[in-house]
Amino acid sequence: MAISRRAFGVGLLAAGIAGTGGYFAVKDRPELQGLLGNRTKLFGFIGGEKEAFLADQDVISALHGHGLEINSRVAGSVEMVREQALLSQNPAFLWPSSSIMVDIARQGGIKIRNDRVILNTPVVVYSWQPVVDGLTRAGLVTATAEGHHQLDLKALLDAVLAGTNWSKLGVNSLYGQARIVSTDPNRSNSGFMFSGLVLSLLSGNVASAAGLAQFGDKAQAIFRNMGFKSSSSGKLFEQYLAGGIGGEPMIVGYENQLVEWILADPKRWQRIQASNGAKPVVLYPHPTVYSAHPLIAIDEQVDRMIEALISPRLQQLAWTKHGFRGPLGTATGDADSAIAGLLPAEIDAVLPMPDAHVMLTLLDKLAS
Template structure:
């Protein structure tokens, strides 16, 4: 069949219009920007607990769809917002593990364009089955009426540590010596930093102020002195807890998502642990606890696109379903109790952190 020049020309015009329309459609869909060949390379520092999330091939692929490639280097949350050696490298973004770090970054002179909480994870205590059963006998651990998760009376435990009580006195006959709990170094890592604020507030009987710090700072300092050598990283401490077992690390402070992420990373390994005869890892939720919010601190305008991507439904679902991170408001997805024990849909008892000035003064005391 012969095709007229006019018809052929109209066909080319229609194809061109369709192609242009397709391009415009993709361009207007942020999750497809990367497929148009435009890639932004962003450099910044992140807390170590988010390293596995950003290394996840599904996450890398999703960020690539947004046209993003990250050079995300691990640093302690406290270090990244305070250390001149890190800030002088001109990071385009910082992704620490506490909202209070935004204030500390400003005090350090960081030119913050924007900040927004992207993920959440409550501070928890990692322990082992025999410790849970023993502390239930002594009344330090109870099962929450709503949700069925294990709650820890953290103030009572801290009082026992300060009093030098033994594990056996707390109902844990499998362990010898004095009861102890360990966290990371609060001057370097966020989980230790947040635990320090929680300890000070519990010792003070209220959210700590400068006046309460003057009265109870020595008690908080004594708790951390009893820990001995402290890890600089939440990830390293969690690895020590898993590798050391009941005898080496009976109670370690961390983020809720860490055990969940570890279990989800290798379900067969998790099943072997659960089926084995050894002590099983357990999560205790301190009552009260503090929320570790993970704000993305935007320094370079190009990072606005990263913020948009990380708060998208696709990335939020990956953060929860594969890495155990709750959403910006502490929300959870359906099916939250399928692995790594029972996780409460809502954390009922949460204390706010002391102000940045109080925390800086507490850190200074702990360095002395």
């Protein structure tokens, strides 16, 4: 049957109206903007341990699917919420590595629209198998039934404060006094959280102002003993791997760092495991502290970034490719065979951080 020109024109007009209406219907729904290639660009600062996650092409593609393009720069967690030189760049978001940074940001006058914990990873200690063997003989390290290593951090801190030699702790291959190194607590979150954990362990409970007054000098001595302290958790982890057992016998880091390094090149990890050289070992302080990673929204558009990052797809990528646990501290996907059995399913001995006032006062003391 023939179709008249008028009917054909009406059909085209209707299709155009439907298409235009469909376009604006999608355009007005942020979660569908990625279908049109429309992306909202957001600039902000992140902790260095999340740099590889946001540079992951799968993560970038998933964020594009939510209509988002993230331009992030690395800064220390403490720096990003306190340094005016960074805040004057008008970031839309801040993504530090500790929930207490939200309180510190508010106290500093940052206008926070929203905040949400996106990722979690416990603070751990990285060492080497010969060191762990010696500390095990000395009673400072014990193995769980699942084969994970727990560190009596309080006993180690006491040994450091006493100037105990490595040989006295069963580690004959190392020269000099025992030491553990973290990042600069006034710049980087892993050092910041470790300082709170140190003060609490010395105090015998979650540190208060009274505990700081009584044990602050000892905490200061622990950090003075470290010598040079890196400004970045990522840089310190690289120094640990490059320096080996002689250069960095024990460092403070995040659980996800070794996982991410293994998954970047599983065959490299297999070669290391099969070699006769010293092997990296992750130790779980008992107790430890959890490094929660809250996304702080300054611009209202960051609410969309929060919703994207807590989506099942991005949570799965965070765990399976980068070793980050979910907001509740649990796995959010099936572990890769390369890291099967490496991580405990749950961390059962976790100590809360001291409050923001105590931590800020401690930072001033450590900086003096």
